[in-house]
Amino acid sequence: MAGSITTNNLSASFGDIRAVEGISIEIPANKVTALIGPSGCGKSTFLRCLNRMHELVPGAHASGEVIWDGKNIYAPEMDATAVRRGIGMVFQKPNPFPLMSVADNVSAGLRLAGVRKNKAAMEEIIERSLRMAALWDEVKNKLGKPGGSLSGGQQQRLCIARALAVEPDVILMDEPCSALDPASTQKIEDTIEELKSDYTIVIVTHNMQQAARVSDFTGFLLTRESGEPGRLVEHGTTSKIFTMPDRKETENYITGRFG
Amino acid sequence: MKMKTLAQDNLHHRRRQAVSRLAYLLCALSAVIAMVPLILILAYVVFKGIGALNIDFLTRLPAPVGETGGGMGNAIIGSLMLIGIAAAFGLPLGVLAGVFLAEYRSPRLSWVVRLLSDILSGVPSIIVGVFVYTVLVLTMKRFSALAGGVALAVLMLPTVARTTEEMLRMVPDALREASLALGIPRWRTIVSIVIKTAGGGILTGIMLALARIAGETAPLLFTALSSRTWPRGLDQPVASLPVQIYTYAISPYKDWHQQAWAGSLVLVLMVLILSVGSKLYFGRKIKPAR
Amino acid sequence: MMSLVAQLRGKLAVKAKPARGKLGDPVFSGLVFLAAFSIIILMALMVYKLAQVAMPSIREFGLGFISSSEWDPVKEVFGAEPFIYGTIVSSLLALIMAVPLSLGIAIFLSQFAPRWLQSPLGFVVELLAAIPSVVYGLWGIFVLAPFLGRTVEPFLSDHLGFIPIFAGPVYGVGLFAASVVLAIMILPTISAISRESMRNAPREQKEAAQALGATPWETVRIAVLPLARPGIIGAVILGLGRALGETMAVTMLIGNRPEISASIFAPAYSIASVIANEFAEVTAGLHMAALVELALILLVITLLLNLLARLLVQKTGSRALRKGGR
Numbered sequence: 001m002a003g004s005i006t007t008n009n010l011s012a013s014f015g016d017i018r019a020v021e022g023i024s025i026e027i028p029a030n031k032v033t034a035l036i037g038p039s040g041c042g043k044s045t046f047l048r049c050l051n052r053m054h055e056l057v058p059g060a061h062a063s064g065e066v067i068w069d070g071k072n073i074y075a076p077e078m079d080a081t082a083v084r085r086g087i088g089m090v091f092q093k094p095n096p097f098p099l100m101s102v103a104d105n106v107s108a109g110l111r112l113a114g115v116r117k118n119k120a121a122m123e124e125i126i127e128r129s130l131r132m133a134a135l136w137d138e139v140k141n142k143l144g145k146p147g148g149s150l151s152g153g154q155q156q157r158l159c160i161a162r163a164l165a166v167e168p169d170v171i172l173m174d175e176p177c178s179a180l181d182p183a184s185t186q187k188i189e190d191t192i193e194e195l196k197s198d199y200t201i202v203i204v205t206h207n208m209q210q211a212a213r214v215s216d217f218t219g220f221l222l223t224r225e226s227g228e229p230g231r232l233v234e235h236g237t238t239s240k241i242f243t244m245p246d247r248k249e250t251e252n253y254i255t256g257r258f259g
Numbered sequence: 260m261k262m263k264t265l266a267q268d269n270l271h272h273r274r275r276q277a278v279s280r281l282a283y284l285l286c287a288l289s290a291v292i293a294m295v296p297l298i299l300i301l302a303y304v305v306f307k308g309i310g311a312l313n314i315d316f317l318t319r320l321p322a323p324v325g326e327t328g329g330g331m332g333n334a335i336i337g338s339l340m341l342i343g344i345a346a347a348f349g350l351p352l353g354v355l356a357g358v359f360l361a362e363y364r365s366p367r368l369s370w371v372v373r374l375l376s377d378i379l380s381g382v383p384s385i386i387v388g389v390f391v392y393t394v395l396v397l398t399m400k401r402f403s404a405l406a407g408g409v410a411l412a413v414l415m416l417p418t419v420a421r422t423t424e425e426m427l428r429m430v431p432d433a434l435r436e437a438s439l440a441l442g443i444p445r446w447r448t449i450v451s452i453v454i455k456t457a458g459g460g461i462l463t464g465i466m467l468a469l470a471r472i473a474g475e476t477a478p479l480l481f482t483a484l485s486s487r488t489w490p491r492g493l494d495q496p497v498a499s500l501p502v503q504i505y506t507y508a509i510s511p512y513k514d515w516h517q518q519a520w521a522g523s524l525v526l527v528l529m530v531l532i533l534s535v536g537s538k539l540y541f542g543r544k545i546k547p548a549r
Numbered sequence: 550m551m552s553l554v555a556q557l558r559g560k561l562a563v564k565a566k567p568a569r570g571k572l573g574d575p576v577f578s579g580l581v582f583l584a585a586f587s588i589i590i591l592m593a594l595m596v597y598k599l600a601q602v603a604m605p606s607i608r609e610f611g612l613g614f615i616s617s618s619e620w621d622p623v624k625e626v627f628g629a630e631p632f633i634y635g636t637i638v639s640s641l642l643a644l645i646m647a648v649p650l651s652l653g654i655a656i657f658l659s660q661f662a663p664r665w666l667q668s669p670l671g672f673v674v675e676l677l678a679a680i681p682s683v684v685y686g687l688w689g690i691f692v693l694a695p696f697l698g699r700t701v702e703p704f705l706s707d708h709l710g711f712i713p714i715f716a717g718p719v720y721g722v723g724l725f726a727a728s729v730v731l732a733i734m735i736l737p738t739i740s741a742i743s744r745e746s747m748r749n750a751p752r753e754q755k756e757a758a759q760a761l762g763a764t765p766w767e768t769v770r771i772a773v774l775p776l777a778r779p780g781i782i783g784a785v786i787l788g789l790g791r792a793l794g795e796t797m798a799v800t801m802l803i804g805n806r807p808e809i810s811a812s813i814f815a816p817a818y819s820i821a822s823v824i825a826n827e828f829a830e831v832t833a834g835l836h837m838a839a840l841v842e843l844a845l846i847l848l849v850i851t852l853l854l855n856l857l858a859r860l861l862v863q864k865t866g867s868r869a870l871r872k873g874g875r
Contacts, residue, residue, distance in 0.1 A: 082442065278766060381854075382595070388828075389844040
């Protein structure tokens, strides 16, 4: 059973500019939650607050609470590194480590965080992670090849495998398919479907069909006016948001009408 | 009337074209002129040096004054030793300072460090020699290989720091994020992901820095001094190829002049192999790293 | 029914825990900051130490140090005028020769040369910077100076001898020979940095000029040179800084005589050369203090020139600065 995440009044800014404000949302365990909204609404920023990646940008700051597994990840005694090990992330553009082989990419998280395992155990983890990411059959004969030699879609699944190998609880996906062709997108979506029984997944997407296809719950973020921070307009089960949203803005967005 | 204007225009146009062609020619000529001294120097070093270059020259101690023969074996070893000491101090400091400039975003301090390191690279090398003399030679009360090596380390520090910075900046942020998102600590991310990815470029910078200090003479004159024996320890004066070439060049002996040319040939080869080699290596290596 | 993932996951070994403490990050950051500070400390210490050791001489001679021309270690009287004169004149002569050539090269390489020629030619010019100073000196003594003394200098002396700077006997070795070698040595510095500034000229500007029917040279004059000007000035200043501090080649060629003559063919002396020649033999006392004061003067001048140049070149965003550094 994976953990759930609850945010309380979460705000994030870059320097003096507020990107998102006052977001309180419950992200249930072992479900896929999609975050949708027009570009610039702060959905990626919000996502990056969930595993403390946001604070890596110079001048960036977050306030409010993110409760994961009963603990506020922004509490002073929490270690950002430990948080990121428990809450993994897959990025918009596939970013395998270019000088490492496929196998080394998968095991990088464990090796570089100082986890010592014998060779057999490590190989087992590599195989399992690649199987979970539905990549094993395609790469089992080229584990020694550089990660950059795979196709774009394979690279992204390699990145998923890499995230899975450190045994996270939650996986955050920031537009994981936006750089991929439709066939690869299909494969990633299938993988997400497979993974959700064991992980809590949060996916940011600008593609509403994708949100409708893969997610159980959906949150809709919106910036009311340019220059304003993004806010959570509403969230609920995906079927409700896409069929009978409470809010007019959501309905406009879903049906393709802005404003 | 109209015809005349046209003719004038035409003349004007032709004059402009001629000026342009002349400027082109002068610029091209400058490039040709610049190559003349390079070719001459290399040719002289090769032809005058090769005559005196033999196994004895590379492996023997200098002959006593007045006798012919002997070699610069001790100076070659001495130079390698000095470069080694310089690298031992200069490389870690330089690479870490480069990491600071590229990876630690504290704008004001970075600005100061960057500016000072650029300025340090413009300080004449003989001044660095005087500086190390006042700090090390005066306190140790002796000329030493250590002092010479430290002087060279100061000279290579800014080059290594700035090239390291530049190479680290070429590593895409996506890789840093990928690593940090896996829960890999920051220092590990920098060492195992960022520095490793930029490795080829950093190595090039290091080789260029080594090439530059290999030929330095002025800072060694009163730090490492010179010696006519094999190196005897870190706290003893040591011979070096550039200083030996200088001493022999301004001496009155024909035989020593010969050896100065041979020494120059060895030195130029060393320097060129380091700098040209690194350049070729870099050109090949940088592409797959994106 | 259990999913494949669940089955696989169930079998996974112990949950990974961080095996190492949290010491890595603070220790590494500490080292990194230490290294960065070392550069600041080094520069500060350099100025401080030189000033400290030079203090007896500064106290003894005051400003007279710069304007007096007597340099006598036996009588312990020290005046730097001939050295300052030789340093400045040799460097300025070198600039006069090197700047037009370097700019020609920079324009050719960045604007006119066909693409396939650009990088090999640039590489060849950079090689000039790779040759050690002592090798320039060796070549200068045995090849260049005799050649100048046989041909160029007598020619200039015969035809332009009525101008004092070309008058007088020719020796080969002297201010002029030192300047020629200096010019060759600073050529790569100036050309590399100005070339980089010229390259940064926006293409739109060039196209605009071309669209007006400008010839290639006019395009360079209108659209390239004005924007590159701060970078070019910075390059020239850096070249000057390098020439002022150049030691070995100058020491071997300038003649090492502390005199101020009207003729550029006469022997002279420079700050760096007198330090190179006398410093290793000096024991202590006023003589050392005077030599270190010379070093301090040279240091302060080059620091200021470099500061000025860096600030100027920062405007055109040149990356070649470090390459042409020393």
